[in-house]
Amino acid sequence: MSFVRSLKCIDCGRQYSPGDSVSICTQCSEKGLGFGLLDPVYDYDKIGEKLNRDTLQDRKPSLWKYKEFLPISDESKIVSLQEGGTPLIKCENLSHEIGIKNLYIKNETVNPTFSFKDRAFTVIISRALEQGANIVAAVSDGNAGSSAAAYSAKAGIKCYVFTPSFAVSSKIIQMTMYGAKVFSVKGSLIDAGMLVIEACEKYGWFNITTAKVLNPYQTEGHKTLAYEICEQLGWKSPDWVISPVASGDSLGAIWKGFKEFHALGFIKGLPRIAAVQGQGAEPLVRAFKEGKQFFEVEQFEPETIADALCIGMVLGSWPLNTLKESNGNAVAVSDEEILKAQRLLATKEGIFVEPSSATTIAGLRRLINQGIIDKDETVVCVVTGSGLKVLDVAMDMCAKPVQIEPSMSELEKVL
Ligand SMILES: Cc1ncc(COP(=O)(O)O)c(C=O)c1O
Ligand SMILES: [Zn+2]
Structure with a gap:
């Protein structure tokens, strides 16, 4: 049974019934792309009657332990690869290096396809099955496509992924390995996204792109990341959560998760949320710093080493x-800072993340230097994808292994 009671427009507040086949507010969407995003609202009174901290704590760690907060009616349709329940790691070495007391990493690289997108796709594919889908399609520059492909494989449905020309080959290999048919579109993420929309309309495929602008339920799975952080900190909110941003859908979902737990009395305070983007692909940071609305940021050609964050507009x-x-706050970090942070996290904490995720460590440094984050505050950096997904970048940074003959004398020469 689903606890979703309505879909609420985040711009005008108008409510729709979850049964209405709307994906965007009909009143606001006329203003342009990104207007009228709808947000699922749940029957929190009913959820509160059923759940409390103890009932949640008694359930095994996994994303679906929070099923009451997820938009699924038929539990038999749930497609799971054991996503979620990821570690929250206290990083003493890194804390010392950066000069902060309490730093935690929410390590999303250990999800089934090695990124946090699995939280979204376990929900998306389960919902698609509920609605009778047998062919799905998505646009993705990598991680979402891999996740879409893996969950489609598990569900036994056909998956098409459309990638923009800048998508990295290792991520394309991953989605192909799971059995997706991949189309490399000669154009941007937006060009590829438009093609998916047209193809889905023409062929009747389900568009499973992780974009709130296409489907209000697409990023609900990401909320669970916040629930886990609360539980892992002993039912407390950290002072700050720092997360990497492209569309910002996951950022909003994480914030929503904290607000839901707060409203139900599961936590007392709320965190401040910081967004990090790569310099050269920082539309949200520009909007925030310049006090602009999302639509006032002019679209531009993005460029950053953080391939999963390569976006040139704010969508809502x-x-x-x-x-x-x-x-909260927002900060942009340079390629150089990202690579340094990636190396630092790997060498100090043994956590190898992709450049897009290392932005959070680089961002933390900046926010401390700017006096925005205090050294006594508790900070959680969300690291969203594994470093093994973007080996080309890592390869350029690492020394080649020393070639030696299999003898001790040879070893001694080079030690
Ligand atoms: C590894 C990684 N981190 C962060 C993001 C940003 O997520 P969002 O588009 O929800 O802002 C993405 C999106 O593709 C990603 O793959
Ligand atoms: Zn509206």
């Missing part, structure tokens, strides 16, 4: 609202 007010409501 969801992430900006998150930063404002949480009294």
Whole structure:
């Protein structure tokens, strides 16, 4: 049984019934792309009657332990690869290096396809099955496509992934390995996304792209990341959560997760949320710093080493609202800072993340230097994808192994 009671427009507040076949507010969408995003609202009274901290704590760690907060009616349709329940790691070495007391990493690289997108796709594919889908399609520059492909494989349905020309080959290999048919579109993420929309309309495929602008339920799975952090900190909110941002859908979902637990009395305080983007692909940071609305940021050609964050526009007010409501912040970090942070996290904590995820460590440094984050505050950096997904970048940074003959004298010469 689903506890979703309505879909609420985040711009005008109008409510729709979950049974209405709307994906965007009919009143606001006329204003342009990104207007009228809808957000699922649940029957929190009913959820509160059923759940409390103890009932949740008694369930085994996994994303689906929070099923009451997820938009699924038929549990038999759930497609799971054991996603979620990821570690929250206290990073003493890194804390010492950066000069902060309490630093935690939420390690999403250990999800089934090695990124946090699995949280979204276990929900998306389960819902698609509920609705009778047998062919699905998505646009993705990598991680979402791999996740879409893996969950489609598990569900036994056909999956098409459309990638923009800048998608890295290792991520394309991953999605292909799971059995997806991949189309490399000679154009941007937006070009590829438009093609998916047209193809889905023409062929009747389900568009499973992780974009709130296409489907209000697509990023609900990401909320569970916040629930886990609360539980792992002993039912407390950290002072800050720092997360990497492209569309900002996951950022908004994480904030929503904290607000839901707060409203139900599971945690007392709320965190401040910080968004990090790569310099050269920082539309949200520009909007935030310049006090602009999302649609006032002109679209531009993005460029950053953080391939999963390569975006040149803000798609809706969801992430900006998150930063404002949480009294948060946003920061852009250079390629050089990202690579340094990636190396630092690997060598100090043994966590190898992709450049897009290392932005959070680089961002933390900046926010401390700017006096925005205090050294006594508790910070959680969300690292969203594994370093093994983007080996080309790592390869350029690492020394080649020393070639030696299999003898001790040879070893001694080079030691
Ligand atoms: C590894 C990684 N981190 C962060 C993001 C940003 O997520 P969002 O588009 O929800 O802002 C993505 C999106 O593709 C990603 O793959
Ligand atoms: Zn509206």
